[in-house]
Amino acid sequence: MVLMKQGDNEYxxxxxxxxxxxxxxxxxxxxxxxxxxNYHGLEPNGNICPICCGLPGTLPLLNKTAxxxxxxxxxxxxxxxxxxxxxxxxxxxxxxxxxxxxxxxxNAYGITSIGVGGSLKYGEKTSRIRRIxxxxxxxxxxxxxxxxxxxxxxxxxxxxxxxxxxxEIVTExxxxxxxxxxxxxxxxxxIIEHLGVCNTKRQGSVRCDANISIQGGxxxxxxxxxxxxxxxxxxxxxxxRQKTMxxxxxxxxxxxxxxxxxRKVTKQSRAKEEEQDYRYFPEPDIPTxxxxxxxxxxxxxxxxxxxxxxxxxxxxxxxxxxxxxQVLIDNKELADFFESAVKIYSSPKxxxxxxxxxxxxxxxxxxxxxxxxxxxxxxQSSSLFAGLKIDPKQIAELAILxxxxxxxxxxxxxxxxxxxxxxxxxxxxLARTDVLKIEDKIIISEAVESVFxxxxxxxxxxxxxxxxxxxxLGKVMKLTKGRADPKITLNLIKTKLDGLD
Amino acid sequence: MSKLxxxxxxxxxxxxxxxxxxxxxxxxxxxxxxxxxNPKVNAVICIDRKGALEKARLVDRKIREDEKxxxxxxxxxGIKDNICTSxxxxxxxSKMLEEYxxxxxxxxxxxxxxxxxIIIGKLNLDEFAMGSSTEFxxxxxxxxxxxxxxxxxxxxxxxxxxxxxxxxxxxxxxxTGGSIRCPASFCSVVGLKPTYGLVSRFGLIPxxxxxxxxxxxxxxxxxxxxxxxxxxxxxxNDQTVQVxxxxxxxxxxxxxxxxxxxxxxxxxxxxxxxxxxxxxxMDLFTNLDCxxxxxxxxxxxxxxxxxxxxxxxEASSNLSRYDNIRYGFNFAPEGYEWNAYFAKVRSxxxxxxxxxxxxxxxxxxxxxxxxxxxxxxxxxxxxxxxxRSLFKKYDILIxxxxxxxxxxxxxxxxxxxxxxxxxxxxxxxxxxGVPAITVxxxxxxxxxxxxxxxxxxxxxxxxxNAALLFESNTNINRSPEL
Numbered sequence: 001m002v003l004m005k006q007g008d009n010e011y012x013x014x015x016x017x018x019x020x021x022x023x024x025x026x027x028x029x030x031x032x033x034x035x036x037x038n039y040h041g042l043e044p045n046g047n048i049c050p051i052c053c054g055l056p057g058t059l060p061l062l063n064k065t066a067x068x069x070x071x072x073x074x075x076x077x078x079x080x081x082x083x084x085x086x087x088x089x090x091x092x093x094x095x096x097x098x099x100x101x102x103x104x105x106x107n108a109y110g111i112t113s114i115g116v117g118g119s120l121k122y123g124e125k126t127s128r129i130r131r132i133x134x135x136x137x138x139x140x141x142x143x144x145x146x147x148x149x150x151x152x153x154x155x156x157x158x159x160x161x162x163x164x165x166x167x168e169i170v171t172e173x174x175x176x177x178x179x180x181x182x183x184x185x186x187x188x189x190x191i192i193e194h195l196g197v198c199n200t201k202r203q204g205s206v207r208c209d210a211n212i213s214i215q216g217g218x219x220x221x222x223x224x225x226x227x228x229x230x231x232x233x234x235x236x237x238x239x240x241r242q243k244t245m246x247x248x249x250x251x252x253x254x255x256x257x258x259x260x261x262x263r264k265v266t267k268q269s270r271a272k273e274e275e276q277d278y279r280y281f282p283e284p285d286i287p288t289x290x291x292x293x294x295x296x297x298x299x300x301x302x303x304x305x306x307x308x309x310x311x312x313x314x315x316x317x318x319x320x321x322x323x324x325x326q327v328l329i330d331n332k333e334l335a336d337f338f339e340s341a342v343k344i345y346s347s348p349k350x351x352x353x354x355x356x357x358x359x360x361x362x363x364x365x366x367x368x369x370x371x372x373x374x375x376x377x378x379x380q381s382s383s384l385f386a387g388l389k390i391d392p393k394q395i396a397e398l399a400i401l402x403x404x405x406x407x408x409x410x411x412x413x414x415x416x417x418x419x420x421x422x423x424x425x426x427x428x429x430l431a432r433t434d435v436l437k438i439e440d441k442i443i444i445s446e447a448v449e450s451v452f453x454x455x456x457x458x459x460x461x462x463x464x465x466x467x468x469x470x471x472x473l474g475k476v477m478k479l480t481k482g483r484a485d486p487k488i489t490l491n492l493i494k495t496k497l498d499g500l501d
Numbered sequence: 502m503s504k505l506x507x508x509x510x511x512x513x514x515x516x517x518x519x520x521x522x523x524x525x526x527x528x529x530x531x532x533x534x535x536x537x538x539n540p541k542v543n544a545v546i547c548i549d550r551k552g553a554l555e556k557a558r559l560v561d562r563k564i565r566e567d568e569k570x571x572x573x574x575x576x577x578x579g580i581k582d583n584i585c586t587s588x589x590x591x592x593x594x595s596k597m598l599e600e601y602x603x604x605x606x607x608x609x610x611x612x613x614x615x616x617x618x619i620i621i622g623k624l625n626l627d628e629f630a631m632g633s634s635t636e637f638x639x640x641x642x643x644x645x646x647x648x649x650x651x652x653x654x655x656x657x658x659x660x661x662x663x664x665x666x667x668x669x670x671x672x673x674x675x676x677t678g679g680s681i682r683c684p685a686s687f688c689s690v691v692g693l694k695p696t697y698g699l700v701s702r703f704g705l706i707p708x709x710x711x712x713x714x715x716x717x718x719x720x721x722x723x724x725x726x727x728x729x730x731x732x733x734x735x736x737x738n739d740q741t742v743q744v745x746x747x748x749x750x751x752x753x754x755x756x757x758x759x760x761x762x763x764x765x766x767x768x769x770x771x772x773x774x775x776x777x778x779x780x781x782x783m784d785l786f787t788n789l790d791c792x793x794x795x796x797x798x799x800x801x802x803x804x805x806x807x808x809x810x811x812x813x814x815e816a817s818s819n820l821s822r823y824d825n826i827r828y829g830f831n832f833a834p835e836g837y838e839w840n841a842y843f844a845k846v847r848s849x850x851x852x853x854x855x856x857x858x859x860x861x862x863x864x865x866x867x868x869x870x871x872x873x874x875x876x877x878x879x880x881x882x883x884x885x886x887x888x889r890s891l892f893k894k895y896d897i898l899i900x901x902x903x904x905x906x907x908x909x910x911x912x913x914x915x916x917x918x919x920x921x922x923x924x925x926x927x928x929x930x931x932x933x934g935v936p937a938i939t940v941x942x943x944x945x946x947x948x949x950x951x952x953x954x955x956x957x958x959x960x961x962x963x964x965x966n967a968a969l970l971f972e973s974n975t976n977i978n979r980s981p982e983l
Contacts, residue, residue, distance in 0.1 A: 054827075056585070056593075056601070056603070057584075059703050061738065062740065091865070093840075095826060109870075157826070279862065279870075281865055284709075284711035284741075284815060287741055
């Protein structure tokens with residue numbers, strides 16, 4: 001395949017639109033029945049009832065809290081909320097669909113979806129939101145081989161997920177660069193996390209389909225992208241593929257492609273290519289839901305703080321820089337961590353710096369991501385700090401120790417490298433300071449530097465006397481009270497001596 | 502012992518409460534009656550002997566021990582087989598649901614049980630309630646108890662015929678476009694289609710959700726009212742129930758001078774013998790001090806097309822779920838690719854059901870949605886508005902229930918349009934959501950004629966007043982010899 005160069009995406013006429021599905025994991029029950037919203041870790045088909053199984057004669061009972069959550073998402077994305085909303089049936093046959101139709105919303109015969117005509121700013125750019133709709137999730141097909149391999153000889157159906165509330169966010173095709181898509185999706189993640197409507201770390205809680213076309217080509221839809229992180233990769237791959245095709249004068253046809261998470265390629269979807277007619281019509285069993293101005297303003301009034309509001313508060317109350325505040329609010333977990341630490345010890349600037357410039361170095365987004373996608377049935381939420389034993393009170397104490405001049409920043413950095421592994425408090429580490437080994441090259445270099453400055457005559461002999469290096473090592477060890485790593489130190493000394501020639 | 506099975510629900514209830522006879526004695530007679538006449542009428546398709554006897558004994562024990570008993574204590578009731586009964590097969594008279602045993606009771610069934618009614622079994626119908634003669638049943642057709650060569654009407658043919666044949670005192674049917682009123686009229690009993698949103702549909706296996714209601718069939722108006730008091734009212738399981746009260750309070754007053762409109766188009770469109778009866782009903786009301794007028798309705802001629810478009814559209818979607826994966830009949834999916842399996846099992850629907858699924862799918866397809874479905878909805882709105890303005894001037898409207906007399910088996914089964922046409926008088930109430938009742942109005946060549954009375958939404962009281970006034974001033978046989 002073609003290798004992508006940096007900036008290669010500035011190709012004319014790239015158009016990307018997104019369909020983002022978020023499960024409303026903050027709810028207690030499903031969208032139309034009282035089965036649990038959290039189906040993770042339950043026996044297959046252990047979270048079902050006559051309603052979500054579509055047994056004959058059952059009727060949907062709309063979860064009002066789901067409407068409230070969807071309304072909040074719509075308001076956060078600057079959508080208009082119609083005075084009344086309705087549900088539509090989307091008719092198609094598929095074994096994971098208990099009724100062989102999906103209850104969703106539809107705007108072709110008048111606006112009936114919960115949100116419409118919104119927009120979201122990300123950085124300097126803005127993307128328009130076409131509509132936001134509330135709908136039910138289908139069940140889950142489990143293939144014999146355990147994956148989504150169609151070659152399995154039999155298929156199992158688990159309806160535990162059937163009827164879970166989904167909010168679908170549909171954007172206009174306003175994106176021109178996959179990088180922007182990533183920034184946008186991070187923004188969406190932070191918003192729904194802040195609203196408390198969706199725990200994006202729960203497996204399968206957010207999914208994204210993307211459609212993409214390049215100049216002169218038809219629109220290709222990429223489905224089955226299991227996490228937001230993968231969307232950018234899938235789009236980059238698809239752009240390269242489509243460009244290669246057009247370079248060789250092969251027409252890009254309208255089609256649906258699946259993202260192969262393992263091989264990192266898109267491949268033609270097995271689904272038929274003919275345009276499906278979903279025969280939408282209004283669901284007769286759910287009466288029109290009247291919302292109106294009063295409803296919307298009461299939702300707005302009781303809405304949790306949004307990321308941009310939080311950022312402004314961080315800047316105003318904690319005097320953080322725009323950049324630091326932005327980094328914090330881009331991930332709700334980080335912002336929450338920060339505020340918890342500040343509550344323990346009110347030194348916001350110091351704490352924010354420690355989090356953003358130091359702590360974040362140890363969190364690896366890709367590792368976190370891999371953990372989420374590889375665990376097939378996981379009840380745990382994967383945290384940003386997964387694998388680290390870090391708690392706000394540790395960072396708060398670090399700030400206290402620095403403020404009291406008990407330790408300097410360099411020592412604090414060393415302490416941090418230890419406590420994230422052990423979960424100890426900084427003061428505990430400090431108490432047995434003699435075992436504190438210095439491995440940080442920068443700190444050791446500083447010590448080496450000062451020894452070099454003090455021992456000018458010895459250094460002059462160094463060329464002829466091979467023992468000088470060991471002599472200098474002894475000096476550095478003395479200066480650092482024996483804490484410097486001898487191997488690293490000796491290497492640094494040798495390098496420095498060699499450099500003198 | 503006298504013929505207990507012939508008693509009306511009210512008489513049964515009074516007799517059991519006063520100790521004149523026991524519920525068990527009565528139920529044994531009912532079961533014997535079913536054994537005797539059902540082979541002729543084929544109204545009951547599943548008899549719950551054990552359940553009925555157990556419940557009868559429970560009622561008797563409650564009475565003996567002076568415990569509180571429900572208002573329907575001891576009354577034998579039959580349930581149309583598209584209404585879910587927990588633990589008792591509910592088939593919709595379809596091969597598709599041959600083995601289906603619901604795990605839950607419909608709200609109406611639960612309420613009947615709570616009020617100590619005795620459910621004797623499930624009643625025949627056109628497959629999935631699609632038909633007007635109960636000829637489209639996988640259990641075979643139901644015969645008219647007045648003449649077994651004739652159809653009982655449909656789709657609730659079993660519900661009407663079982664009451665007329667005294668196989669139960671009262672029954673429940675469902676009415677999507679006349680499915681309660683048509684057979685009730687053909688069998689000379691009383692049948693009510695309540696206002697849309699008065700009775701919970703939870704547990705009614707849907708044919709066309711926006712049109713249908715569950716309603717009672719009985720030998721008298723007061724029997725029908727008695728059942729309505731139990732089944733009507735708000736239900737947490739059905740968001741389309743519009744009333745907030747749990748039990749309606751129906752009290753009769755025949756003193757008020759009713760303003761009555763006779764719908765000319767419907768009355769003149771009926772067979773001469775039938776329209777004659779409706780005009781004489783108007784004369785009767787006039788003599789009873791009601792103010793009667795002939796009125797005209799503009800949208801009647803579009804009603805049937807509108808009705809069938811909407812009903813089939815909804816049906817095509819409602820019936821999608823029958824893929825035999827989760828429930829249905831005995832046929833395992835082992836070895837089939839799912840598309841092939843769906844195609845295979847869905848061929849189990851009967852011809853009439855297939856016809857309606859195909860037409861419904863067609864009118865909902867994106868190319869024809871505007872041309873058919875949306876237009877049908879527009880007609881529906883206009884019809885609603887027309888009725889609303891009529892009900893400002895009139896308390897009730899009267900018309901024939903059926904434009905024709907009961908017909909012989911096979912007479913219309915090969916011509917779908919002819920079969921659809923017989924619903925012309927009844928679909929109006931379903932499209933508009935208003936209540937309508939049919940009461941026996943006489944006979945022509947020994948075949949029954951029904952008078953239809955319609956009122957404005959949630960004005961069941963007016964219907965009952967008028968129906969009772971008519972009933973008490975006429976004397977029409979409701980018990981055929983069998």
